[in-house]
Amino acid sequence: MISQxxxxxxxxxxxxxxxxxxxxxxxxxEIFFRKVKFWKEDGQEEAPPVFNVDGVNYFHVKxxxxxxxxxxxxxxxxSLVLELLQRVARVIKDYLGxxxxxxxRKNFVLVYELLDEVxxxxxxxxxxxxxxxSYVFNEPIVVDAARLQPLGPAAIxxxxxxxxxxxxxxxxxxxxxxxxxxxxxxxxxxxEKISVTFSSxxxxxxxxxxxxxxxxxxxxxxxxxxxxxxxxxxxGRGGSVYDYRSSxxxxxxxxxxxxFHESVRLDSFDMDRTLALVPPxxxxxxxxxxxxxxxxxxxxxxxxxxxxxxxKAEVILKxxxxxxxxxxxxxxVVQMPLPKYTARASFELEPGxxxxxxxxxxxxKKLEWGLKKIVGGSEHSLRAKLTFSQxxxxxxxxxxxxxxxxxxxxxxxxxRLQVKYLQIAKKSSSxxxxxxxxxxxxxxxxxxxx
Numbered sequence: 001m002i003s004q005x006x007x008x009x010x011x012x013x014x015x016x017x018x019x020x021x022x023x024x025x026x027x028x029x030e031i032f033f034r035k036v037k038f039w040k041e042d043g044q045e046e047a048p049p050v051f052n053v054d055g056v057n058y059f060h061v062k063x064x065x066x067x068x069x070x071x072x073x074x075x076x077x078x079s080l081v082l083e084l085l086q087r088v089a090r091v092i093k094d095y096l097g098x099x100x101x102x103x104x105r106k107n108f109v110l111v112y113e114l115l116d117e118v119x120x121x122x123x124x125x126x127x128x129x130x131x132x133x134s135y136v137f138n139e140p141i142v143v144d145a146a147r148l149q150p151l152g153p154a155a156i157x158x159x160x161x162x163x164x165x166x167x168x169x170x171x172x173x174x175x176x177x178x179x180x181x182x183x184x185x186x187x188x189x190x191x192e193k194i195s196v197t198f199s200s201x202x203x204x205x206x207x208x209x210x211x212x213x214x215x216x217x218x219x220x221x222x223x224x225x226x227x228x229x230x231x232x233x234x235x236g237r238g239g240s241v242y243d244y245r246s247s248x249x250x251x252x253x254x255x256x257x258x259x260f261h262e263s264v265r266l267d268s269f270d271m272d273r274t275l276a277l278v279p280p281x282x283x284x285x286x287x288x289x290x291x292x293x294x295x296x297x298x299x300x301x302x303x304x305x306x307x308x309x310x311x312k313a314e315v316i317l318k319x320x321x322x323x324x325x326x327x328x329x330x331x332x333v334v335q336m337p338l339p340k341y342t343a344r345a346s347f348e349l350e351p352g353x354x355x356x357x358x359x360x361x362x363x364x365k366k367l368e369w370g371l372k373k374i375v376g377g378s379e380h381s382l383r384a385k386l387t388f389s390q391x392x393x394x395x396x397x398x399x400x401x402x403x404x405x406x407x408x409x410x411x412x413x414x415x416r417l418q419v420k421y422l423q424i425a426k427k428s429s430s431x432x433x434x435x436x437x438x439x440x441x442x443x444x445x446x447x448x449x450x
Contacts, residue, residue, distance in 0.1 A: 001074050001122045002081070003056075005088070005115060007104065008033055008067040015066070015104045018115050020122040024056050024071045032058050032069055050078045063089040064099050072122075087127035088118060094129045094282035096140050097172035103143040110138040129173060129282025140172045171218065173281050184433035186279070188227065188286075188422060189214040192413050193444035196297045200449045209291040209415050210444060217279035219424065219433055226423040227286065229273045233417070253417055258289035295414045298323050298441065299374075301448035303336070303403050305396055308385070313396055315384040317369065317403065323376040329409040332371040334382075339399040340365055341390045348383040358382065374407075401450035409441040 003024045007016040012033040019026070031053060039047040050059050059081040060069040068085045091114060093099040096107050104111055117135045118127055126132065192211040199205050217225075234254045260266065261284055265276040275286065304316040317334060338345065342365050347358035355372030369382050422435045 001076060002070050002072055002084075002119055002124075003122060004028055004069075004071040005119065006069050008069065009101050010065050010067075012037070013101075015101060016108065016111055016115070018112065018119075020119060023073050028056060028058075028071050029069070031056075032060070032071075033067075036060075036067070049082055059085065061085045061089070066099070066101065066104075084124060084127070088115070090283060091118065091127055091129055091132065094173045095132075095136070096143070098143045100143065103141075106141045106143060107138075110136070110140055113138050128280070130280040133174070133281060140174060142172065173216075173218070183218060184220065184431075185218050185436065186225070186422070186424070186433060187214075187216045187436045187438070188419055189216075190413055190417060190419065190437075190439045192415060192439075192441045194295075194297075194414050194441060195445040196447070197445075198297075198301060198448040202300065202302065202448075204294065204297065205449075207292065207294055207297065209289075209295065211289045211291070211413075211415060211417065213286040213419075214283060215279055215286045216283040217281070219279070221427060222278050223425040223427065224276060224278050225425070226421075227275045227277070228420040228423075229275070230416075230418050230420065231273055233273050253291075253415060254293045255289045255291050255415075255417075256293075258287055260287050261285060289415075289417070291415050295416075296322060297446075298329070298409055298412065298414060299405060299407070299446070301334070301403050301405060303401065303448065303450050305400060305450065307396065311388045311390075313386045313388070315367070315386065315400075317382045317384070318379060319371075319374070319381075319405070320379040321374045321376050323409065323412055325375060325377045327376045327409060327412045329374045329376075329407050329412075330372065332374055332405065332407040334369040334371075334403060334405050336367045336401055336403045338365045338367055338386060339388065339396060341388050342386050343389040344387040346385045348385070350381050353380070356380075356382075358384075397450050401448075403448045403450065405446040405448075406443045407446070408443075411439050412441050413439045414441055 003019070003021045005018045005020070006014060006029050008029060009015060014029045017029060025031070035051070035053060035058070036047040049061065050057065052058070055073060057072050057076070058069060059071075059078060060067050061082055063086070068089050070081050070085060072081075089099065092104075092111060095110060095114060096103045113136050114132065117132055118125060190211065190213055192209050195206070195208045195210075196204060197206045230253050232252045234252050235258060236256070260275070261277070263277045263280055264286060267276060268274050277286065298321065300320045300322060302318045306314050308314045315336070317336070319332075319334060321329065323329075345360035345367060349356055349358070357370040359368040361368060367384055371380060374380065419437045422437060424433060424435070
């Protein structure tokens with residue numbers, strides 16, 4: 001049971017506010033933002049997704065730089081409310097095409113209409129884009145996506161400064177193209193979040209992939225779609241060993257487990273790994289999967305720490321890209337906690353380094369190294385000179401690290417799960433809609449011990 005729902009900008013501006021039950025004080029948005037800001041100023045990374053202040057439970061998720069928040073005084077399942085917030089954000093994005101502060105402000109009438117249909121007196125009614133079409137009648141005011149900062153899902157399909165054609169995340173499911181015609185197209189995105197832990201000697205200790213096949217359809221008449229995956233796809237831990245050293249693409253893709261959207265029919269899945277479905281409106285996950293079979297990690301990280309005299313030490317960080325040279329990773333950030341008694345840090349980048357930044361976070365004693373892009377096969381290094389405020393009595397390597405890394409790699413997936421073909425039932429011989437299949441890999445927890 002939800003008492004309030006609101007959306008805040010990164011500055012704390014209240015963009016959308018809906019009070020469903022009148023049980024929580026009106027200034028809850030300000031209380032929430034002050035609390036979240038206090039958490040950051042206190043040296044901690046982020047506020048937890050759920051916390052309690054004066055008997056009010058606050059739940060929040062961050063989506064493309066916006067804070068989606070729900071409050072309640074009753075004891076409800078945190079996972080249910082967090083999932084609801086994610087779904088509300090997805091429904092709003094489906095209708096507006098672009099999820100941003102600008103699009104929310106321009107479409108506040110439509111957003112409030114959606115919120116009143118999704119939640120009634122604090123109780124959830126539906127989060128289905130398709131069902132909501134029957135009850136929501138306002139037309140979206142389309143915001144020009146080209147003027148937006150690439151904060152969210154749109155950014156993961158950026159290669160340099162060029163956006164891939166026909167990006168689904170900037171298109172509304174209800175608005176027509178200029179001229180009143182609807183462009184027939186369908187988007188399939190294979191998004192993988194990988195978790196890898198390396199030992200101090202570079203061996204892989206743990207590795208896991210959480211993947212999803214997302215679909216967004218703009219096809220009229222709801223035609224049936226057949227989506228074929230790798231024929232050598234194996235579900236469950238039984239099967240041949242995955243040869244991650246092979247670069248030729250050979251080897252069975254073994255998934256630990258997977259689940260499918262309710263619209264997917266699995267009649268021929270066991271025979272030829274083909275999924276049949278009639279896609280509903282809006283963006284939805286066709287299939288979620290998990291893989292713990294060993295795979296080739298996209299990056300290798302090495303770190304060397306050397307004492308360099310009285311109250312001084314040097315850190316040498318190296319990142320090597322182990323994917324093909326025609327692939328480019330972007331928005332890479334490498335972080336490393338330093339000893340608590342580190343007073344200063346100066347940085348030395350490799351000769352000719354472009355698009356790199358360095359920072360020493362004095363509040364939480366953390367080294368940060370940002371790289372705009374890394375081309376496959378290349379190696380980059382950073383040298384940091386540390387100055388300590390007291391003599392170290394313990395081993396410096398025990399008080400520093402581990403090194404963690406975040407990144408996004410468009411058109412690359414570590415599991416090698418592939419969409420072999422995307423077949424659409426033809427209405428006529430001239431019916432040939434656009435099909436876009438895209439891949440992206442992101443870091444979930446990418447850590448190297450020192």
